[in-house]
Amino acid sequence: MxxxxxxxxxxxxxxxxxxxxxxxxxxxxxxxxxxxxxxxxxxxxxxxxxxxxxxxxxxxxxxxxxxxxxxxxxxxxxxxxxxxxxxxxxxxxxxxxxxxxxxxxxxxxxxxxxxFPIIPTLGDGKRIAIEPDALREMIEQTTFAAATDESRPVLTGVLVKFEKDKATLAAADGFRLSVRHTTLSEPVEQPISAIIPAKALQEVARVTGDQEDPIVIAVTENKSQVLFKLTNTEIVSQLIDGQFPDFTRIIPTSHQTRTTVTTSELQNAVKASSVFAREAMNTVRLQIAPANEMGGGKVTITATSAESGDNVGDIDATVDGEPVEIAFNARYLAEVLNILRAPQVALETASSASPGVFRLVGRDDFVHVIMPMHIGK
Amino acid sequence: MGHEWAIRALARSVATDRVAHAYLFTGPHGIGKTTLARKLAQAWQCAGDNRPCGACPPCQKIARDRHPDVQIIEGVPPRYDFDKDPPPPPRANDWERRALRIRQIRDLERGLARAPFEGRWKIVILRRFEESEEEAANAFLKTLEEPPRHTRLILTARDASLLLPTIASRCQVFALRPLAPAQIERALIEKYNAAPEHARLLARLSAGRLGWAVRAHENRARLDARNRYLDELNVALSEGRAERLLRAESLAKKSDDLPELLETWLGWWRDVLLIQNGDGSRTTNVDREDALRDQAHRFTTEQAQTTLQAVRATARYLTQNVNARLALEVLLLNLPGK
Structure with a gap:
């Protein structure tokens, strides 16, 4: 050579x-x-x-x-x-x-x-083309919710599904679930579903920075590998063997309260509270109050630590429905707010013991579910 | 080489594709368990027609332990730190204590969740499974009973009774038997270019373990050690009490060598007994026949037998944490004298 x-x-x-x-x-x-x-x-x-x-x-x-x-x-x-x-x-x-x-x-x-091991190449497998920016955003909005501990290998992966002209990515770790859809420019003939390790997808997102042409995704015949083909780079990943949990059943179908807030305001309030939440199992409480004669609707975010003290933060909100108090892990809240890329976020809740659902206002292509923490009275 | 019956049974299963998900090969160290496991892995991954062909890239990679989908797992030394230490070196001798830890089983399970990289199967060879810690063995049960698709498991162990019954019952067991000395002798001469006299001795010493014989042939250190041990014994036999006590002290310092030393001595007294009972053709230490005959005359059958039992008891004491020096002193003082 x-x-x-x-x-x-x-x-x-x-x-x-x-x-x-x-x-x-x-x-x-x-x-x-x-x-x-x-x-x-x-x-x-x-x-x-x-x-x-x-x-x-x-x-x-x-x-x-x-x-x-x-x-x-x-x-x-x-x-x-x-x-x-x-x-x-x-x-x-x-x-x-x-x-x-x-x-x-x-x-x-x-x-x-x-x-050196033989690296598989793009065979005759089914190919799907997808815009790099859309793929990167989907990856960023789901992979963070995948499990990092390996006790259940399936959950360290992201479920990737292509059906007709719809692509879906879903990741869950037992405490939260993130689902993102997008529309494909060309429909696929046969539905494809595979569990791709979150690490591999993060790598794909990392190298798509200056990619302009669509990325070609191919799943090999025996369904053991997936390939992402970029202009000058190819990433092949082993698929994870197993059955991904049916995530549609985890998403609550109804809610009592729908609260819409400005993403950055909630982000700041959670950040402030997480200072105290650190010592209290990362618990932050959200007290959601609808508008009444005293003033407009608001969300009060609090955290209490026995050692270092407590804090209260108020943000304005549009609240539809009953008042509710619910507690979440501060880290989970911070992580989902971080990747939304939308000025407004809606939180749907049923009670303090049922999961909270985060959606984007005016869009139905993203759903994030977080299990609440127990509120001791 | 050897184990024809096991090879025939396995070849049939490969040809008809009726394969168990887990195999257990048992037999003494160096008898060929891992060699057979590698052969079986080659047969499963082989790209040629006459599986295993031994010539195709997968076969060659497996032979050199370089196949990405054939993993050989063995215990690690005590106090091994998985995150800091480099991969442990191959074990120095058969007596080195190692343990298969639960962390290795967890890592393995993570790897098995992925599909094979370039082969047909993901094959794992777990060597010396009798060394697994109990929690590691228990953690492995689930995988062993229902391995992920694409997975084939091969366990090796000294004896099935040393494993948890729940492990052994989940595997198809092949108990490998020792080869005939003549077979080993021929193999050493034909395949490893050993001198006939040398091959004869090694074949006898190996106790039917071809792997042991080949390693001893390639690495003279083993044979040298064995000669040293026998010299120690023969000198001790002509010594008085004070000298024997000193000898016991110096031997006890090299505690790592003691199991091998005692095993060599055990073989020696077995030979003495055999000659005394007129069965001189089956002795192991064929290179020292004169000394054997001499001692067979000098000592009574009873003396030889008591000594044999004392050697065996000492070996057992040492595994039970008895002070090595005391145990050796007792043994040496009780050796028959002039």
Whole structure:
């Protein structure tokens, strides 16, 4: 293998694939990045066997070939190089790659590319095209609700469903549920449903930054892998085996009170209360009062800590229905308010013991359900 | 090599695709349990026609333990920190104490929730399952009974009775038997280029464990250690009490070697007894026949038998936390003398 490429391209490519490098694995080759020439370009790939990221960068190929190099060593070295042309040459016998850039030289020891796992490619699976901005927003509005503890593997994933012209992402961790829909420009022939690890989706969202063309999503025939194809990058993820809980049954169908508030006001009030809630199992209380002769409707947000004190915050609200008091985990509230990207949010509640439902005003493509905390009197 | 009956049964199951979800291979260390497990994994993942072909990329990756979908899990040393320590090195000898911890089972279950990466199956080989901590074994029950689709499990253990009955009953058990010494001798000469005399000795010493014989052939340290142990014994036999006490003290310092030392001595006294009873053709320590014959004459059958039992008792005491030096002093003082 002999080629040359630009330092900034290589550094950028390495930063994209490096997230999939497995640092602590029984297979040493998983700590390496695959470098291979492919149709006049340089292919970079890394995998931790749950997810694989492949990225192509422009290069001048003089001699075809492939090798794998330790991700940390290569990444750190390339990042410290000046923005100039890098020349690379592999000595097949010693599996050592010589790098030359401006007045810097390095020899990096690697592992034979044969050892690297075979990364699946876009087969004949069904393909769906989706706009990058829409996909990124859907991912941001759901993945945060996925479970991080692995006791129920299914919940560490996000359910992704395509049916006719509707795409749905849903994530839940047992305490909250986030569902987001969108409309596809082209309807799919057959419904597809898969559980994709939340980490892989977050990675997809991260690399879609400067993507302009639609992203192609493909699920492989035996339904074990999903592939996201961007212009110069591909992300393959293993699907999670199992049955995702029927989330439609978790969303309450009726409510007693509907409260509409300004997102940023509620966000600030929750932030203030969470200072005290930290020591009280993160509990913040919302007292919702409809308009009466004393004044307009309002929501009072309070938190009490036995040690550090308490606080009260008032915000204006449009309240439809009965007054209610309900408590939530401050972190869950903060996280959902953070990703709404809408000036107004509506909270639907039935009682202090039933789940609270967050919706966007005037839109029905987003639902977030949070289980309430117990209010001791 | 060897275990033809097990291989035949497994080959049939591979050919007809009637496969159990979990297998348990039992037998002494070095008899070929993991080797057989690897072969079975190759047969399941093989891309060739004559499974396992041994030549296709999956087969080769499995042979070198480099296949992403074939995982070999073994216990970790005591006080191993999963988040800080580097992956533990291969164990130094058969007596090293390790434990399969619950954390490893949890990590494994997480991995199994994902579909295989490049193979047909996700295969896990859990070596020496008798070393699993009880909570790890219990945590594993659910997975063992209903593994996720795409999953095949192979357990190995010294003996099925050392496992929780709930584990053994969830697996299809293959109890591997020791090979005949002649078979091992032939294998060493034909496949590993061993000198005939050397091969004969190793085959006898291996007690039917081909893996042991091959490792001893490739690494002289084992045979050297065995020679040292026998020298210690033979010198001790001609010594007086004071010298034996000193010897016991110096031996007790290398407590890691003691199980192997005692096992070597056990084999020696077995040979002495065999010769005394006129069955000299089945002795193990064939390279030291003169010394064996000499001792068979010098000591009575009774003396040899008592010593054999004393060696065995000492080995048992050591596993029960008896002071190693005291135990060895008693053993050495009770050895027959001049």
């Amino acid at each position: 002999k080629l040359s490429c630009m330092q900034d391209n290589l550094a950028k490519g390495l930063s994209i694939v490096s997230r999939a490098v497995a640092s602590r694995s029984t297979l040493p080759v998983l700590g390496n990045v695959l470098l291979a020439t492919e149709q006049g370009r340089l292919k970079l790939a890394a995998t931790n066997l749950e997810m694989a990221v492949t990225c192509w960068i422009g290069a001048k190929v003089e001699e075809e070939g492939a090798t794998t190099l330790p991700a940390r060593v290569l990444g750190d070295f390339v990042n410290s190089l000046p923005p100039d042309r890098i020349e690379m040459e592999l000595n097949v016998k010693t599996q050592t790659t010589h790098l030359k850039c401006a007045r810097y030289d390095a020899n990096i020891k690697g592992i034979d590319a044969q050892e």
